[in-house]
Amino acid sequence: MELRHLQHFVAVAEDQHFTRAAERLLVSQSGLSASIRALERELQTPLFVRTTRRVTLTEAGRALLREAERILAGVRAAHEAVAAVQGVLRGTLSLGTEQCIAGVNVAGLLAAFRRRHPDVEIRLRQTGSGALAEEVAAGRLDCAFAYRTQADTDQLRSVALAGEPTTVLCHPTHRLAEAGAPVTLDDLDGEVFVDFHPDWGPRRATDAAFAAAGVRRTVALEVNDVHSLLDLVDENLGIAVVPRHFRHKRPSLTALPVKGADRPAYETVALLPPAQSTSPAARALMALGEIRGA
Structure with missing residues (x-):
């Protein structure tokens, strides 16, 4: 199983369309289709249900998607960790937040991060805390500011920031x-x-x-x-x-x-993957003084 096969698979799953995924990946549609077929042959099961309008994941495809996203997130973290050791923080910081979150000024924090790490691309997604927890656990987000909605798991840890009645x-x-x-x-x-x-x-x-x-x-x-x-x-x-x-x-x-x-009924937390999987960009964000005592 090659990384490019997983990258191609995740792109098709996200776009639900071979043509759009091929355009985004800058590969030919025939090459993308061949890559997916090779992955299906190796796993000995269909990963997509194909129609003339779109493609949807099979049950096997949904199971693979969770693991593929974690694998690709780990690969990105490895590349970024090597760059960080070399003294340059590059790559992407994918951050999630719920609206009007207590305990942290997200805009101010990102501005401070950009001043210190101008070579890192910042991506921000705003949604509910439940979805944010799922996306951090799946490796789609490096970090998220949310309200605590569940206990920590093997794929998700939380750092308490603030509490309110x-x-x-x-x-x-x-x-x-x-x-x-x-x-x-x-x-x-x-x-x-x-x-x-x-x-x-x-x-x-x-x-x-x-x-x-x-x-x-x-x-x-x-x-x-x-x-x-x-x-x-x-x-x-x-x-x-x-x-x-x-x-x-x-x-x-x-x-x-x-x-x-x-007592605090609403607890604001930073959601992160396990320490060994946390990206250098997420660690740098959490290390900023602007996040302490919020």
Whole structure:
């Protein structure tokens, strides 16, 4: 099995199209097809289901994709490690982050990284914490800033950055705001909730807190960005249970602490692969002073 076969396979899997993958790889379509056929012969199983419009992975293909991504990530890390020993940090830093993450100024951190390592290409992806954990574990991202949504595994480790308690945001005319007192989760029973998609870290932590308290809640208004959430609450269409730092983003809203939630309910972490697989670029990013004490 050759590395180029795995590179070709991953490209086709990502693009779901032989022609687009060939164009991206700067190889002929016939050569790409031959490479995939050689890989399928070696593994003695089809890796793709081919149609006239696109190709999709078979079950065997999905299994290979996970391993191929890890292998290729390891090869990239090896090349970058040799360059780092030679005194030059090159290659690519693939970073992921959830929106409005607490504990780290992502833009400022990347600016500081670029000043110190101008030869490293920076790629940034913003999505939910659940997806970020999967992409770091699969080797598609070097590092990610996320909310903790799972325990560490053999393929994923976390470095704690910050923690925050729970806050309820509501319109100033809402009954909770008029009472002006801290609330319990039981006090929120029957309310209309605004929240993020289930893949977001704060949504997962909030769902877990309500489940542990035995309080049912239904998210009626589901959004995929912080400002939309704040807009909906600002129009008195629902309340939101969020990390405490969100209250500073919309001072017009009333922020109420949650009784019994003084401990950090939302933990911000840096997600990394195992130490031996962490790229030099990710290690250099984590070593920057701007990330400490955030």
